[in-house]
Each structure stands twice: as C-alpha cells, then as structure tokens.
Amino acid sequence: MSIQNKQKLLAAQSFEEVLEAVQPMITSILSQLRIYKDFDDYRHIASIAVWQAWQKTDPSKGQFSAYIYATVKGEILKELSREKNYTVRVTIVDDDILNYIYEEQNEGDNQKHVIMLESLLSSLKQVERSILLLYYIEGYSHREIAEELGLSINAVTKRRARIVKKLQKQVFIIE
Known part of the structure; x- marks a missing residue:
C-alpha cells in the first residue's frame, strides 16, 4: 500500500480510531519530553491536539501522521511553557x-x-x-x-x- 493510500485511509478513519492509533506516539512524546507528573493532564492536551489535527486534515498537504505529531508535540510544549511562565511569575504563598x-x-x-x-x-x-x-x-x-x-x-x-x-x-x- 502506498504512503498516499495509507494517509487517505488514516484521514478517513473516525476520530476514536485515529486517537487509538496514535496513543503510542503520544506516550513517546510525553516520555521524550520527560513528563512524569500530571501525566493525565498532558495526555488530555494531546488528545485535544489530535482532535484539532483530525479536524483540519488535508491529505493533499502531506503526511497526516507527521501533522498529528507536530500538532501534539507543539500543544504539549505550549502547555509546558505556560506552566513554566506561571511558576516563574507566581509564588505560592502560605495562607x-x-x-x-x-x-x-x-x-x-x-x-x-x-x-x-x-x-x-x-x-x-x-x-x-x-x-x-x-x-x-x-x-x-x-x-x-x-x-x-x-x-x-x-x-x-x-x-x-x-x-x-x-x-x-x-x-x-x-x-
């Protein structure tokens, strides 16, 4: 099966099927970024990113899996950046x-x-x-x-x- 046919098949799948298919990729990204706490939160962010990629998919514009990977990793990095900026700006104060x-x-x-x-x-x-x-x-x-x-x-x-x-x-x- 050619790469284009695989891409069309992947893009034609339901969101649930795509999300299930990319779970190993999400786990790999989380591991690569060394995310060990708030794991479920970041997995949820990744799922939303997959949804966004699935909604915007256009098989004529390149590999769908690469687009999902870039979208998921980008959203997780944005959230990590937000968390870091929040931690730098806000000092948790005793009550x-x-x-x-x-x-x-x-x-x-x-x-x-x-x-x-x-x-x-x-x-x-x-x-x-x-x-x-x-x-x-x-x-x-x-x-x-x-x-x-x-x-x-x-x-x-x-x-x-x-x-x-x-x-x-x-x-x-x-x-």
Missing part, C-alpha cells in the same frame, strides 16, 4: 496572611484589621471574593468550589494562589 486577618476579625478587638479586611475584599472581583469565602470561611475544597462556580479545578487553584499573592502585596503596602 498565613489570610488566616491572620481572619483571626483578627474574629477576635473583634482590633477594628483596624476589620477595616483592612473589608478594604482588601472590596478591591477584589466578585468571583475572587467567592473563591476566598468558599475556601476560607465555608471550608470548601477546590473541587467543590469549581463545581459551585462552574470553573475547572485547575482554574480555582491558580486563581486562589493569584488572589492570595495580590492580597499579600496589598497588605504590605498598607502596613
């Missing part, structure tokens, strides 16, 4: 500052901290306040917050970290 403010508010003996807390919370968007209140006051997990607000768990985790960092900067400016 000490928010716990401190919350404890001071509950004690009620220092009006300054209550005013500061109200000021800090008023500077946040509604969804940011909701995330903080659900997490710190209601004791919701990231998964429960994600379900409540219609967000992904990853989005809730990242947003909470950004909000804490934002509040930390504001607290140091105020004091």
